[in-house]
Amino acid sequence: MTASLRARVTVFEDVLSQEKIDFVKLQNLCFHGIPHESGLRSVCWKIILNYLPVKRKEWPMFLKTQRALYMQFLQELVFHPASAKGPHQTNREDVTFEDHPLNTNPESQWNSYFKDNEVLLQIDKDVRRLYPDMAFFQRPTAFPCHLLLDSTKGIETLRRRIERSSLNAVPVKSLRSGVNNIQHSEQTRKESVTGEELGEVHWEVVERVLFVYAKLNPGIAYVQGMNEIVGPIYYTFASDSQPQCQEHAEADTFFCFTNLMAEIRDNFIKSLDGTQCGIGLHMNRIYSLLHQHDSDLLLHLESQHIEPQFFAFRWLTLLLSQEFLLPDVLRLWDSLLADFHRFDFLIYVCSAMLLLIRDKLLDGDFPTNMKLLQEYPIGDVQAILTKAIELQEKS
Structure with a gap:
């Protein structure tokens, strides 16, 4: 483990060792990635997913109660x-x-x-x-x-x-x-x-x-x-x-x-697709961001009748879990789960994914572009996250 990584792990450990964990500080740390080598992703996710309470002294009794409750579910169901x-x-x-x-x-x-x-x-x-x-x-x-x-x-x-x-x-x-x-x-x-x-x-x-x-x-x-x-x-x-x-x-x-x-x-829920709380609203937000940051690319996609539901439905619904290898998904989810406005950042990530392959999309025809979007070619999730943060800061 390098000195810089060790220092980052130490920061996580310091936050998690407090009698009352600073939830906002932990969110901020997780957003920038939980070091895989630290072995802390499990406990961090349990906290930012609002499972574990922020007071450490409550953990033993809470976990005992919840785990017993789940066993009861198994017995009954x-x-x-x-x-x-x-x-x-x-x-x-x-x-x-x-x-x-x-x-x-x-x-x-x-x-x-x-x-x-x-x-x-x-x-x-x-x-x-x-x-x-x-x-x-x-x-x-x-x-x-x-x-x-x-x-x-x-x-x-x-x-x-x-x-x-x-x-x-x-x-x-x-x-x-x-x-x-x-x-x-x-x-x-x-x-x-x-x-x-x-x-x-x-x-x-x-x-x-x-x-x-x-x-x-x-x-x-x-x-x-x-x-x-x-x-x-x-x-x-x-x-x-x-x-x-x-x-x-x-x-x-x-x-x-x-x-x-x-x-x-x-x-x-399919019945909500066209409502203001369904997946359709979030898919449209991706194209709205694209219009703001690269209108030429948006016009090109629209000219080929490539609708956001052709690819963004899966991206958003499954939180990009099918687009990358599992280790990369875990890193992406560090940021998505720690988002202060949960999953708002996901919209920027999806927009960043489009912008990072803009040249290929502009050169491609409909079949080529559909394959690009359904089999996303970039595996460097850090590059995607960096671009997404850049878009968020500009918006």
Whole structure:
């Protein structure tokens, strides 16, 4: 570690060691990047995502309470109705008599179970292929959820639920960017690493987080792309140098993801696309900035009928998580999550990405430019961030 990097890490450590953490100062530090070598990204993200309180003495009890609450969610929401007792059921015979798989009553546990399976299929398809360029999500976790592996609890793993149930393929609530409906097949299951000999792998943990979120938020449930939002958070927590943080990465990820979704969930609701609080407003802001800083480039894109929704929808909705390798995404998210006006800076980042490839866009035809925008060519995220800050200061 160089002297300058060591000095920067020391500044982070000093802020985090205070009895009451200066939230604004921490935001400012995170905005300019959390040194990967410091091992502090996990705790910093938990604070700036409004999960951990700023008073350090409150952390032990708070974490104990939240993690216990998440375990309660698992006990109540991840179960097979034939193996669990309902509120008025005392044994398995009563379950079979009062409720059965053909029961169409909306309050039937079986009816709810089958509807949940449709959501689970969507989640399962996506998380199995999360960050395919990395082996991490296909590797076994050192801290599997023993609660779900204990048959005496009447709870089954979601993997077994998928494998055991005869589930038909269902349409996916896709992103509104031309993503085709996804079909779940036996071949897909064979392609992914799911052997029992591996134990519980990391994508299964992500799957459970998303399933519990969908159950607790039926208004939005699960929409394709949420897996790309939870992925970087879980990776950060599960890769923490502290074993205790790794052990509770699932619960901490759930609450941080829930907090983050509370801020960006409008992006996943199609009915809000054309409103003043939907994704459409943010996409238009990118072209407004482009008009302010490079009207020639904007006119060129408009002359080719390249609308912002063709590329910016994915950029904004997924917080650029699909445009770069995961280490670069983590650096970008340091700035995006620490933004004093959360995600306002994202608009400048997206505009900077356009300006940094302006010459290629001006020379390209429609097919060439669409490929550039959907397979962004610049991997130097620091150059993008520097340009974004420059645009922000000029605006």
